[in-house]
Amino acid sequence: MSKASYPTGVENHGSSLRIWFLYKGKRVRENLGVPDIAKNRKVAGELRTSVCFAIRMGSFDYASQFPDSSNLKLFGLGKKDITVQELADRWLELKKMEISANTMERYQSMMKTCLRVLDGSRLASMITQEDVLIFRRELLTGYHFLTQNQKKPIKGRSVPTVNTYIAVIGGMFQFAVINGYIEKNPFTGMPALKKARPEPDPLSRDEFIRLIDACSHQQTKNFWSLAVYTGMRHGELCGLAWEDIDLKAGTLIVRRNYTQTKEFTLPKTDAGTDRVIHLIQPAIDVLRHQAEMTRLGQQYQIEVKLREYGRTTSHSCSFVFNPRITDRGGQSGPHYAVSSINKTWESAIRRSGIKHRKAYQSRHTYACWSLAAGANPNFIANQMGHANAQMVYNVYGAWMSDNSQSQVAMLNQKLCDYVPQVPHRLYTA
Secondary structure, eight states: OOGGGSOTTEEEETTEEEEEEEETTEEEEEEEEEEOOHHHHHHHHHHHHHHHHHHHHTOOOHHHHSTTOTTHHHHTOSOOOOBHHHHHHHHHHHHTTTSOHHHHHHHHHHHHHHHHHHTTTSBGGGOOHHHHHHHHHHHHHOOOOOOTTOOSOOOOOOHHHHHHHHHHHHHHHHHHHHTTSOSSOTTTTOOOOOOOOOOOOOOOHHHHHHHHHHOSSHHHHHHHHHHHHHOOOHHHHHTOBGGGEETTTTEEEEOOEEOTTSOEESOSSGGGTTEEEEOOHHHHHHHHHHHHHHTTSOOEEEEEEOSSTTOEEEEEEOBSSOGGGTOSSSOOOSSOOHHHHHHHHHHHHHHHTOOOOOTTHHHHHHHHHHHHTTOOHHHHHHHHTOSSTHHHHHHHHHHHHTTHHHHHHHHHHHHGGGSOOOOOOOOOO
16 A cells, blocks of 8 residues: 555554654654554544644643553653552652651651551542541541551641641642642642641749759759750750850850751751850859769760761760769760650659640740840840741740830830930920
């Protein structure tokens, strides 16, 4: 049969017909799987014409027209069958390069919950927005999809935690959309649950004294005193070394943080990297007292992970707070972990009889006391390692307004000498 009997773009391939056309600058061929007969050639020609028209108009959907085509991979198109479990494994593996080990541990924990509630064996493409709404409800109220080893429902999570779950797992499904595993992200358009901003609950001066008195060892007293006097994060205090402190200058440099995954990293934020804390006199006194116990302790070389993936640096550290001082069994390492130091806070809270608070309130106490004393919010933000003062205003704004009278008193005291002396005329009746 002559070539003239074939419409443009239609050709014989073995015993069947196929068409060719240009798509995104490349010539591609699609086998139609129909016998090479005159009637089919005409239909093939019409199909090829409609494909070319759709390409020119920008409405051509390659995956819908040729769902089984091997060319889909060439253009990164088409749905790929993948389960939620497989998607989670692939996404977490790729995320390792951009997040810390501490964050990775939290993501893995989230994925375990996701796989249990959404069912990791389901295809990712089968997850609907209704499934997502059910998932969110179960997270909030306590999910009831029990395994054989699980005897009771899991306790519900807080609103901020649920919003974090939805954001993280929604990001994983967006990754699936971008890479052609699914057509639509079921998490798209999911509004965040409304949450009330937690108010700071600082210790009063009397409560602080009672808390410190209730600590069972002088080193513990020093730890929580310094936490309140500096506003440092507890992981930063666990990693604090004498090499970071200059008592003569009254400064302390925050160079590292000890995480829940038991590794040293740079401080939490870029703004907190090697930040200088200017010590108030009570903090200096606490450190001088602590120096009698640990200043001449052994120096250790520790590995600190940098923000760039795979890079580390080495720090020489004689740790300020050493749990071996209080350990009778000899099993402790040369520095505290955040989990163990938080237990000392809980014990002291119980013994002191004051209202229960989480250990993080030591940081809030520093900020509130500093604001009450008239400290500049920008100074407080720098001390605490925030990028700017906006965080201070956001968290402590309502609390700051309660101190208006003390601010007026401070201004009266400091600005009275600058009031211009205006002569007054004497008026007689």
